[in-house]
Amino acid sequence: MHALRHIRPGDWLTLLSGSVCVMWLTLSLWSGELADKAVIRSGGKIFREVPLSRDQSIEVPGPLGVSLILIQHRKVRIASDPGPRQYCVRQGWLEHAGEIALCLPNQVSVELLGSHKRYDSLNY
Amino acid sequence: MQDRGSGIEDREEATAPNSVRGSILPHQSSILLNATAEDHHIARMAAVALGLTVLEAAIPSPLPGVKPGLANIVTLIVLARYGWRTAAWVSLLRVLAGSLLFGNFLTPGFFLSLSGALLSLLVLAFAQHLPSRWFGPVSLSIYAAFAHIAGQMAIVYLWLIPHAGIAYLIPIFAAAALVFGTVNGLIAARFMDNEETKQFGVP
Missing domain, CATH: 2.60.320.10 (N-utilization substance G protein NusG, insert domain)
Incomplete structure (x- = not known):
């Protein structure tokens, strides 16, 4: 794809770690009911x-x-x-x-x- | 005081009797600011960023705070071409002028923008030293987007809504930061690419 040309190897690493980070945040913050x-x-x-x-x-x-x-x-x-x-x-x-x-x-x-x-x- | 004031006026009339039709402004003076070429450049780029901010305000958002942050494209390009100092000027001027334009100067919304901009500039100051062979504008954009949202959430939690409930919104904001950070980075990379090919005369 044309746009993918601009993504360098380290950028894939950033994207991957960003995705992991978002998933971790979602799992940890949306699973347990926080106390009030x-x-x-x-x-x-x-x-x-x-x-x-x-x-x-x-x-x-x-x-x-x-x-x-x-x-x-x-x-x-x-x-x-x-x-x-x-x-x-x-x-x-x-x-x-x-x-x-x-x-x-x-x-x-x-x-x-x-x-x-x-x-x-x-x-x- | 009044005596002195009228005294000055008298003298003014005495020394310049036939000055510009009774002189509308007797003490007219002009302040000359010497703007360098760099100042002009910063102002021009900040204006472009401001335009994008205004454009973006017209885009409906499902959740307040989830915005594409198109102005960051300008910050990224300026960072790549002119360095961090100029990028910081452009980014902060955009925040200030944007708040004046939208009428939220010194309101919580202004401080949200400011904290986001400051933190992403801080992160960019470090991230710009990453080896450019491996890390392009996309990485910088993603880091800046995450920093932006982190700065905003810090202000929200520490000042506006000190309640654990806002933690529920963090995954949404983080996902938005990842998506919009990537898209903005790609757009910035595309622009920089175009500029480079133009410089070398390759269509």
Whole structure:
């Protein structure tokens, strides 16, 4: 074809890597439901519902003490918890809707919600 | 102040009694800007880019922000023929004059164009050093298009809509950048080719 004459070998490489980049972006951004807000529960009752747009740290009181929840760059984690086994702390950052971290001894949980719920719960 | 003002006027009339019919502008002065040939050239190319921008505004777009970016063809040609400095002048003048023309100077739309133009110029500054035997205008155009959209998305996310929801639009913008970047690069390559053949007298 006439126009293809202007495409040099490296240009094909650029085109290929550009296509891979677009495909990767599509797969990664359109697959998982991004979370909008975090629901923090304490003792089974909703303690607070916070949007993920603002970075903040929230102290949640429980029977054992205070659990510290961090919101940063649209991700949530439990930074510290008085529980003995620290499962919820070691779970790390949560970012997709449906993900949940439970601190059972302290009866604190944080769950991420998106615009619609695809899963009841996600765990890895 | 008023005394001084009238004093000047008096003197003006005294020194030039029969000047141009009562002198409409008593303190008329002209500022002479010495424009070099390069300035004229930059202005001419920026005008061409501006024309393409206006032309492009008439093309309906399915999504705000998805535009062919035809003016980048001019930037690419200028970059190849006159270097990065001239290309930066042409590109930024086009953004500024375009915003004045469309009446969105200093509005979010202006800053979107500006951030896109700045980032793609930055990327072009590096990409122009790629070996030209392997990487032609098509590569440069694609890199610039991706940089353009990256700059715009950064402004949108950091300033206008700090919400993760805009991430959904990124694949669309990226795909558009790839397609239009390729097409613009091909057009630019075609133009440069024509110019070269003309220079050597080959039809």
